Amino acid sequence: MADFKAIMTLAVAGRSYDEIVAVAGCSRRDVAAAKKTIAAYGFTAGQIGAMSPQEIARLFPDGRKRVTELYERPDFDRVLASMRENRHFTLQQAWSRYLVSSAANGGKKYGYSQFCALFAEHARVTDVVATLHHEPGRAMLVDWAGDTLGVVDAVTGEVTGVYLFVAVLPYSGAVFCHGYTDMTSASWIAAHVAAFSFYGGVPQLVVPDNPATSTHRPKRGESARVLNARYQQLAEHYSTGIVPARAKRPRDKAAAESAVNVVNKRVIGYLAEEVFTTAQALNEAIGARLVEINERIPRADGSTRWERFTADESGLLQALPADGFDSVEWKQLKVGRNYHVSCDSQHYSVPYTYAGQLLRVRVTSTTVTVFDGDQVICEHVRRLGRKGQYSTDVAHAPTRHRGIDGLWSKRWFTDRARGFGPATEAVIAGIIDRHTVEAQGYLDCQNILESLGKRNKARLEAACQVLLDTGQGPGTYSTIKRIMATIDSDTKKPKTITPAAATRKPAGGADPGAGIQAAVHVRSAEHYRRDGQGGQG
Structure with a gap:
């Protein structure tokens, strides 16, 4: 005041x-x-x-005091005494006892949340630290670990940071951890789904911190926060409540902080120096570390986290719903000149006729679906992991661009050779098949198609046909070049072989009807010999 x-x-x-x-x-x-x-x-x-x-x-x-006077004040000193005498005594029991107690002045009763808040204030004022005894199966605390691991791209060597999501059931201490390449709302939702599946059930409450992926302020400047719409849908689907921890109240999430500390030491500490090329491989290694944390490390009473979870907690969790929860996000994206839409740093193709248009895109944890209005244009499997990946359907490309699919492969070269003709395709396939290492024939094929056939498609096809007809095998760049040199550049066919003129007169003398040329006498080669035996001309 x-x-x-x-x-x-x-x-x-x-x-x-x-x-x-x-x-x-x-x-x-x-x-x-x-x-x-x-x-x-x-x-x-x-x-x-x-x-x-x-x-x-x-x-x-003070109007607030008048309102407070309408409510019956709980006996918090008695609650503290009960907690000291019985370590299993909870605030839930204290509130239930408070509700059934007779009101001396007929006042109203506080709800559970306000009862807990008043008790926390009472404990703070009286300098008493209340020990919070968790009920089995009641709450799951979640948070992002502060430190990260990395995934190295095997091609570029680029390192992508992996953020670790941590969940813990505070009663048993059972820990769940999974890595994600970002801390977006989609990853936050997917992590909760994975945690519920890991535990095989759903607790009554989920207690997160107050990240932007879970809560927001409805108005600027207000301290109150509300759940994000998608996060609320998750809670409704799994029939659980989400109660974010209070700001600047670390004791509200002490179990989560302890679990994060365990993950930092037992997961990050063990895996930080190892090299992983995929997020899947990293998560498999994290899973192996969780087995040790939950099933092998004994607690103070000699039991493991998982033994306590199996014995006292797993049976109290709510059953998982029959239908899984899938995160759905809608975006409006513009198609680039390369007829791809860019979504979360990944690229997905659409028919090239949509280049430059705005389209609606539905993104789930597994698929990316592109809509033109209400009509589905195409659907891709969602790319995860390394940023900048392309998912391209060859049918979406214009005809002149389809030759780029499968670059530097036998199929890529034979597809290009097919445009010259069947003979060229057969020769190119034979050149590649001739090599033990297929890639060793790529350079010859590239030179033949680019240098020899770039402006002489018909001549290259004719030369390859001659090569096949003569049975010389697949040939080489030099062989085909020599054959092309013998092909007339105008007719695009090999030169016709003209037989030598005959040296004998027609039998039976000259044909009167054959004209003057039939009477021409052609001397044989013997006439021109210089060895003295030929004629003198």
Whole structure:
């Protein structure tokens, strides 16, 4: 409550609103109320200085006290005594006993949450630390671990940080941990689903911290926080309650802090120096560490966390719902010039005719579905892990772009060779098959298709056909180049072989109907010999 005596003293002295607020630490409304009271009663500085606290309280009554007087005050000293005598005594039992007790003044009863808040305040004022005894199967505390691990990309060497989600059942101490490449709302929801599946049931309460992925302030400047819509849907699906821990109250989440400390030492401490190339491999290693934490490390009483969980807690958890909960997020994304939409740093193809348009995208934990209005255009398996991955359907690409699929492979070269003709395709396939190491034939194929056939498709096809007809085998770049040199560049066919002229006269003399050329005498080669035996011409 504001110190109205100090406020009135400053007001009578002629101080401004801002000065009084700064000095007295009150609100402007309190200053206005004080000024109004001074004006109504005509108080002087001396009169104000002589007033007792009771007189000030009568001038400025506290409405909250009048409301509090309507409720019956719990006997918190008795609650503390019961806790000291019985370590199994809980606040739930104390509140139940408070409800059935007879009210001396017929006052109202506090609800459970207000009862706990008043007890915590009573313990703080009386300098007593209340020991909180957790009920089995009642609560699950969750938080992100402060430290991270890394996943190394096997191709680029880039290191992606992996954030560890930690859940613990405070009664048994059973710990769950799983790694995610981000701390978005989708990962937060997926982590809860995985935790429920790990424990095989659902507790009555989930107690998170107050991260932006779970709560938000409905209005700027307000201290109150409400659950995010998707987080509330998770709670309704699993029939559990979500009660975030109070700000600046570390004791509310002491079990979670302890579990995070265990994960830092027993998980991060053991795995930080190992190299993982996928998030899946890292999570498998984390799972192995959880087995040791839960099933092998003994507690103070000699039992393990999992033994206590199995014996006293697992049977009290609510059954998992028949249908699993899947996180759904809707986005409106613009299709890039490369006919892909970018979602959470991953890229998914759509038909190229949609390039430049805004489309609706539904993102779940496993799929990415693209809509044009209410019509489904395409669906992809959601890419996880390393950022910048592409999920491309070849059917979405224009015809001129489809040759890029399967780059640097036998299929890629034979697909390109098919555009030249069947002979070229057969020769290219033979060149690749000829090598023991397939990749050793790629350079010859690249040179043949790019250098020889770039502007001479028909000539290359004709040369490959000659190569196949003559049975010379697949050939090489040099062989095909020599054959192409013998092909007429105009007709795009091999030159026709012209037979030598005959040296013999037609039998039976000249044919009168054959014209003048039939009577031409052609000398044989013997006539031109110089060994003395030929004719003289």
